Amino acid sequence: xxxxxxxxxxxxxxxxxxxxxxxxxxxxxxxxxxxxxxxxxxxxxxxxxxxxxxxxxxxxxxxxxxxxxxxxxxxxxxxxxxxxxxxxxxxxxxxxxxxxxxxxxxxxxxxxxxxxxxxxxxxxxxxxxxxxxxxxxxxxxxxxxxxxxxxxxxxxxxxxxxxxxxxxxxxxxxxxxxxxxxxxxxxxxxxxxxxxxxxxxxxxxxxxxxxxxxxxxxxxxxxxxxxxxxxxxxxxxxxxxxxxxxxxxxxxxxxxxxxxxxxxxxxxxxxxxxxxxxxxxxxx
Numbered sequence: 626x627x628x629x630x631x632x633x634x635x636x637x638x639x640x641x642x643x644x645x646x647x648x649x650x651x652x653x654x655x656x657x658x659x660x661x662x663x664x665x666x667x668x669x670x671x672x673x674x675x676x677x678x679x680x681x682x683x684x685x686x687x688x689x690x691x692x693x694x695x696x697x698x699x700x701x702x703x704x705x706x707x708x709x710x711x712x713x714x715x716x717x718x719x720x721x722x723x724x725x726x727x728x729x730x731x732x733x734x735x736x737x738x739x740x741x742x743x744x745x746x747x748x749x750x751x752x753x754x755x756x757x758x759x760x761x762x763x764x765x766x767x768x769x770x771x772x773x774x775x776x777x778x779x780x781x782x783x784x785x786x787x788x789x790x791x792x793x794x795x796x797x798x799x800x801x802x803x804x805x806x807x808x809x810x811x812x813x814x815x816x817x818x819x820x821x822x823x824x825x826x827x828x829x830x831x832x833x834x835x836x837x838x839x840x841x842x843x844x845x846x847x848x849x850x851x852x853x854x855x856x857x858x859x860x861x862x863x864x865x866x867x868x869x870x871x872x873x874x875x876x877x878x879x880x881x882x883x884x885x886x887x888x889x890x891x892x893x894x895x896x897x898x899x900x901x902x903x904x905x906x907x908x909x
Contacts, residue, residue, distance in 0.1 A: 636696025
């Protein structure tokens, strides 16, 4: 394989047109890359369409139960075997601007010159219609009772942050060598936050790049565990689901990252689901 110096890590499931649009924007970048895409058992012809339009993409097959963390773990693990200089996590509903990858690489180069080579660089996204910020870097809430990580809006300069949402994240090989892969103790959510927090414990830094690198629509809370229009029983059922706070994953996250009083923080999303009190949010 004639290897590029950048591997793009993606996972997808049953949104063929969205995945293709993401790849189209990716291939508009000026930087060569090798793409590792996990298709987690799509039934809408995603794999066939990707292979037809982008035969250079390495498509890995999931069993339908990998979700975001499992799919990213599979693709990232395959790419790591080839020792790329950089790895770019990219959600398939994130559409990059033309210079996005160059921008992230330049930020890391600047950080390296300042002595911060072991740094993760996070790209921020905004809504394509209303222009509101959606995903990117995160900082821990200053509320004493909260274990929540809150979005850090990008500015005109680079900013240090505590964690990140995994929509568009540049990881250099030195960080990947220290931290390894995404932990499959998580299933859909929390894996990106956990990766960031583990990286920081190992001495790595996390930075938000200036401005925006593209667009991504924010997930709605409608019909979710945080939707106060649902009754208590419905919210409790949903807060325990894979895409929310399943007991095993949430227990691992809190016990790993929330200090000696982690059980208190562990309770918060379940309390919120019961009483619907938004200020007790404990959300990734």
